[in-house]
Amino acid sequence: MSSPAVRQWYRDLAMGLRFAFTGGREGWVRAVLTAVGVGLGVALLLLTTAIPNAMATRESREAARQDLGITYYENGDSKPTDKSLIVADTDTEFQYEEIRGRLLEPEGADAPLPPGLEKFPAPGEMVVSPALAEMLESDDARLLRGRLPYETVGTIGEAGLIGSKELAYFAGADGLAKRIDGSVVARIEAFGQTEEQPEEPMDPVLLLLTLVVFAVLLMPVAVFIATAVRFGGEQRDRRLAALRLVGSDGRMTRRIAAGEALAGSVLGLAFGTVFFLLGREIAGSVQILTFSVFPSYLNPSPALALLVAFAVPAAAVAVTLFALRGVVIEPLGVVRTAKPARRRLWWRLLLPLGGLALLSPMIGQGSDNGQFNEFMVIGGVVLLLFGVTALLPWVVEAFVARLGSGAVSWQLAVRRLQLGSGSAARMVNGIAVAVAGAVALQMLFSGVEGRFTESTGLDTTRAQLELALPQGGAPVSTVGEKLKQAKGTDTVAALSTSTVSATRKAPEEGTEVTVGDCVSLRELAQIPSCEDGDVFLMGAPEDPTTVTLATAGRTLYFDASYKGEERGAEVAWKLPGEVKKVAERPDSLRTAMSGLMATPGALPAKAEPFLYSTVYVRTDPTVPDALDEVRNAAVAIDPLIRTWEWETTRQVDEFATIQTGLLVGAAAVLALIGASLLVSQLEQLRERRKLLSALVAFGTRRRTLGLSVLWQTAVPIALGLILALSFGLALGAVLLRMTSVPVTIDWANVLAMTGIGGAVVLLVTALSMPPLMRMMRPEGLRTE
Amino acid sequence: MTAPTPMPPAGSLLVATDLRKAYGPTTALDGAEFSIHPGEVVAVMGPSGSGKSTLLHCLAGIVPPDSGSIVYNGREMATMNDTQRSALRRSEFGFVFQFGQLVPELTCVENVALPLRLNGASRKEAEQTSLGWMRRLEVDDLARKRPSEVSGGQGQRVAVARSLVTNPRVLFADEPTGALDSLNGERVMELLTEAARSTNAAVVLVTHEARVAAYSDREIVVRDGKSRDMERAV
Amino acid sequence: MSIGHTLLGLLESGPRHGYDLKRAFDEKFGHDRPLHYGQVYSTMSRLLKNGLVEVDGIEPGGGPERKRYAITEAGITDVQQWLATPEKPEPYLQSTLYTKVVLALLTDRDAADILDSQRSEHLRMMRILTDRKRKGDLADQLICDHALFHLEADLRWLELTAARLGKLAEAVTR
Structure with missing residues (x-):
């Protein structure tokens, strides 16, 4: 290309750039409007490109503070060391908001500090996230303060949180060692996931959803940017006509128009960056459902940001030239080509049809592990949606x-x-x-x-709260009794389960036994007569083992020994003279139950450590905040009691x-x-x-x-x-x-x-x- | 019958006394007077910026003056609210401006029929009447064209037809020939004054052109916001 | 244009010799056609005869006769009437109108009044012509148009002068 031509191009574009800002007050207003419009679009684009990053950052933060579950199997017989720390999971829920809770008890000088903490809180003290600190100070947090009866001594740093609005606390504790069970209480020597979790391939339908969400959200933004660069078009046409009058030719005026569009969109990019930075700060103070982020999470990936920076001005110029397509700029005014050609239907129909054509081969692919072609999905959706703009x-x-x-x-x-x-x-x-x-x-x-x-198969009319008692805590009967007295409780059913085996050494041959007082057992089955000491057989078990084991007078064993392992306690339990058969309640608290049911009096005292206990609570609907009242009562009994609210779906x-x-x-x-x-x-x-x-x-x-x-x-x-x-x-x-x-x-x-x-x-x-x-x-x- | 407070010539239809109006720091009217009889054509002349148009806007009840009185047909306009003045403009007054008055997307006959339709006439009836007026102004063949498809002179005649279609008692014309060449301008003026005389309408004609003013019966000169009635001055 | 009224008007500011009158006239109004002495003297004798001026005194000495003229009350009234009467709207009026305006400025009369009443007179004429044009045939129309355009030109001049009265007053009274 010859260099005078290039210079001419450059001059025309530069003139357009100048015009964008020197049109007096009106010119400015127009340029700023365009820039604000483009800027909003750009900010949204940048925010979108930042979302994958934000997700990744959240995930890595979550991985870095991982503390439970990984040591599940070995934990039972771990020994305290200089580097060991005991962590107890005390997650709770207050007014339907989830709170991440951890009790910490360092056992050695080198115990690992969780991310976001500078030193361990002493027993009775806690360090809280900013959002939780705020919540604790609010007026209606009386119950929450009761739930967390610790003195706040500090704030969890950003590194320990996965969102600016996350509710979390670390409290100091002691005496946790004897409560170690590998699930709620664990001994660890480091935070963070030790090994990479294998990446699960995304469900094809979820992938489809994600792709379509992005396409659907970004399309209108594109349409919007295209509209924004056309703000003030009439005025610009008049100016171009004036330029023709003083001697610029048709192509020059188009280049000048392109220069103007370029100016608006470049200014728009600047505005967009500012909007994005502002939006990032605002995003830090916003919580959507349980999702919040720190502003620093929202970093657009450089490649995508670069793409936006190039695509937006290019699109602006393209749209401007496209809009001038049917226009003849004459020295004395702008003439729309005499009679605008009647809009034709056929090519407008091609777009949606093309979209359908791209999508149709994938019909049915979402069922049996099929895969969607990402490009065809996006192409098809975009074409279909563009069809709307073309047909309208x-x-x-x-x-x-x-x-x-x-x-x-x-x-x-x-x-x-x-x-x-x-x-x-x-x-x-x-x-x-x-x-x-x-x-x-x-x-x-x-x-x-x-x-x-x-x-979930749960019937929320039968119970609202389910409380799992930790091992080694207060006996289930005590807990049940205390919860029954708690404010907000209507009825309580305290049930424990365990497995009993036919012999001392054959745990494989066993059946389940459910333990509870008569009132509690009646939540599961229709029991005509019941007194302490009774044992029942639920329903008509098809499992022959259960039928054999449930023979009156037979001796069964708790904690039978596995072959080749440390010997179990082998607690013997002799069934009473009568094992009554009872029918399951249709609305039983536990569905599809089978096996033995026993009242506490029927069990040997030594069986207690082998019971896994749960208390179901029906709350009193007349008590305000009944759920939180009961939770508070539970925490007061033992902070390690875990509580779930029953929900019908998940x-x-x-x-x-x-x-x-x-x-x-x-x-x-x-x-x-x-x-x-x-x-x-x-x-x-x-x-x-x-x-x-x-x-x-x-x-x-x-x-x-x-x-x-x-x-x-x-x-x-x-x-x-x-x-x-x-x-x-x-x-x-x-x-x-x-x-x-x-x-x-x-x-x-x-x-x-x-x-x-x-x-x-x-x-x-x-x-x-x-x-x-x-x-x-x-x-x-x-x-x- | 109560005589208006100032001393207008007997039988005046529209009388204004001591009008004052300022737009911010600029004084547009500074004690202007005006009166007009039915059937009379009065030219309002004066250099640009002298306040001619403001006087017309005040007389027509479009802009309320800061002070002074305007009495139309025995009624003081200051006592009317915006709705009443709008209704008055719709039914008793007609308007022709220099430009910007025909609705570009309506056809010519629809434009002419607009005031009638605003008064509640049915479309058919309104367009029938409108065609009659367009015939008188020799533009009935343009009825189905849009304003962008007719010449300036034709458009102005359409506008005149529209201003007359309600049989107004006062016709306000602000530089009605301003955008036309002399032949077209004169034709428009001829048709306008003829039509006004035949319906005994009063015409307030703002113009800076002597040959347009020559179609009037009498002129007043506005200078620096003050009016001068030449007939009574001599 | 009436030379008599002009000279009378010039005398209003004080008695003058015939020679001074010619000089003053030439300076203010005679730009391209200076007044002849003979014209001055014949005009003055006519005014004398009509009692509009009187001889204020005669300079003694040789040379041409040097009478000094002063305006009479009747003369002032005459000037006043002349100024107040609009000219018949005719082509090429501007020199008369100009004279009138300048004289009005020189004698502290309202020059805008003169222009306004002249405009009114022009318009009256234009209305008559417009009316005739409307009723007449094509020949009438063309003849009337010719007159109308001339009158319109005069009117434009009137407007322009009205807009510049302040500057003109400065110039002529300097």
Whole structure:
């Protein structure tokens, strides 16, 4: 390429850059609006590129503080050393928020400090996370202060937490050694995962979900950026015409326009970086469900950030040139090519059809360990969604051409749309894409929800809390009694289980025995008569061993010895003369139970250490905060008692995370699009200021004009939403078919999504009313 | 019958006395006076920035003056609220401006019919009446075209037709020929004044062009926000 | 243009010799056509005869006769009437109008009034022509248009002068 040509190019682009900022106040306003728009988009993009990093950082933090479970098998007979530390897991829940709790007891001078701590808290002291410190100081934390009866002496550093809002504490303790059981209490010599956990391949359906979420969230951002670089287009066209007048040729003006777009988008990149940094700080103080991050987690990966930095300006220039495609810039004004060619349908249809074609080979792949081709999924989804933006202008045009006239406001709106529906359709595009994507995702989510939501099989009317008693603590009967007295308790069922074997040496040949007082046992089975000392056989066991063992008068053994291992306690238990058969309650606390049931009086005292005990609590609904009252009572008895609240379902964590991400993303995207809608709406109004004033002068009611603005937005929006709905449903159906899930439509959800889209429009119209009223003032008539 | 407070010539339709209006620090009107009879065409002349347009806006009830009185048909405008003044403009007044007045997306006949429709007329009826007026202004063949498809002179005639379609008692014209060449401008003025005379409407004609003002019966000169009625001055 | 009224107006500021009158006239109004002595004397004798001026005194000595003229009350009234009467709107009025404006400024009268009443007179004429044009045939229209355009040019000049009265007053009274 010859160098004068290059210089000319450079000069034209530079001139455009200058124009972007030297157009007087209006020029500045326009440049800043574009930059803010692009900036918001860029910030969202950067935030998205930072999410994988944030996840990875959280995971590595979590891995670094890992302290339990790894030493499970050897722990029973570990010995204290200079480097050893005893850790007890005292996780709890307060007002439905999870709190990570650890009791620490260093046994030697070199005991490992957990990440985030500077020194061990002494017994009776604790170190808390900032969020927990805040919670402890709040007014309604009386129960929480009772739960954690330690003196706060410090704050856990960032290194010890996986999120800025994580609730966590480390408390000092002593006497933990005798409680070591390898699960709740363990002796460790280092924190952190010792070996890499094998990476589990992601479930194909989860992968599909993630891909689609990203595609669906980023598409509207792209549409938004494309809209933002077109802010102030009319004014720019006039300026370009003036340039033609003083002698620049058509190609030069296009390059100058490209330069302007470049300027706006580069400034937008700068704004976006600032927004991102601000957003990062804000992100540190926000918690979504149980997910929070530290600002330092949100570092976009350099490659992706670089991609954004190049792609955004390039896209801005491309969009500008594309928009100028049907435009002839003449010295005396901008001429849209005589009669804009009627929008053609065929190529607009090609996009969604292409999308379908890409997706269809993958139908059914989600079932039996099939794999999805990531590129085809993303390509297909993106093409389908782009189909919405491509078809919408055609649909709006075709539709408004058939509209008749009604009231004056309606007539004004319809005629305006008939004259040029392009800009109206552009305004709606973003919303339509967002809604279509959201509808599809919503469908996919509710469709596969069953797959990722496990039913716990728990009947929450039978019990609300389940408390697992640690080994070596207070006897179950005492605990049961104390809990029965606790505030918030209605009924208590204290049940223990153990295994009994037929002989001293054959633990394989055994059966389960459930121990509890008559009241507790009656929570499991229908027992006509019961007194302490009785033993029952549950149901009609099919297991022949159980039937043999449950013979009256037979001797069974607790803690039988395994061959080749240390000898067990071999506690003998002689069954009483009668073993009554009882039927299981249909709403038993423990489902599918079998084996023996015994009242405590029937057992030898020596059997106590071999019982694993659980207390079920039905709370008193009339007591406020009953759950937390009972938990407090439990902690008071023994901090090592673990408590669970009964829930009917449980979701796979990853699934919940993706769903949360979708909701947050959709909200952010819709807010963004609402903002751009408002800007272009105001711009359009400003262009018509003189006309509006003239209409008011000859007595047009303000209401009429306001309504016409509403119609003008509402019609394209309605069409956009209808189109978005049909595309969303189609895409959702295809995605469901891909995952081999029967296609069902959750209309409530679909309509909710649509309603949110519509609400954004109404909000924007409402916000544009005050400026409209201002513009209708007669001052607009002044020409001097 | 109560006579308005100032001393207007008997039978005046619209009388303004001692109008004052300032836009921020700029004084647009500084004690201007005005009166007009039914069927009279009064030219408001003066250099640009003298306050001509502001006087018209005040007289038409578009902009409330800071002080002074405007009496239309025996009613003091200051006592009317915005809704009442809007209704007055819709039914009793007509407007022609220099530009920016035809709604670009409506066809010409729809533009002309707009004031009638704002008054509640049905579409068919309104467009029928409008076509009659367009015929009088010799633009009935443009009925189905949009403003962007007609020439400036034609557009201005459409605007005149629109200003007359409600049979207004006062027609306010602000530089109605400002954007036209002399032949077109004169034709518009001829049609406008003829139509106004035939309906006995009063015309307030703001212009800086003598040959446009020559279509008036009388002129007043506005200079530095003060008006001068030439007929009574001589 | 009325030389008599102009000379009268010049006398209003004080008695002058005929020679001074010619000098003053030439300086203010005679830019391209200086006044001839003979014209001054014949005009003055007509004014004398009509009682609008009187002889204030005669300089003695040889050379040409050197009478000094002063304006009478009747003369002042005459100037006043002349200034107040708008000129018949005719083409090429500007020199008369200019004279009137300058004289008004020189004699502390309201020059804007003169311009406004002249404008009114022009418009009256233009209305008549416009009306005739409307009723007449094409020939009438063309003839009227010619007159109208000239009148319009005058009117524009009136507007322009009105806008510059302040500067003009500075210039002529310097």
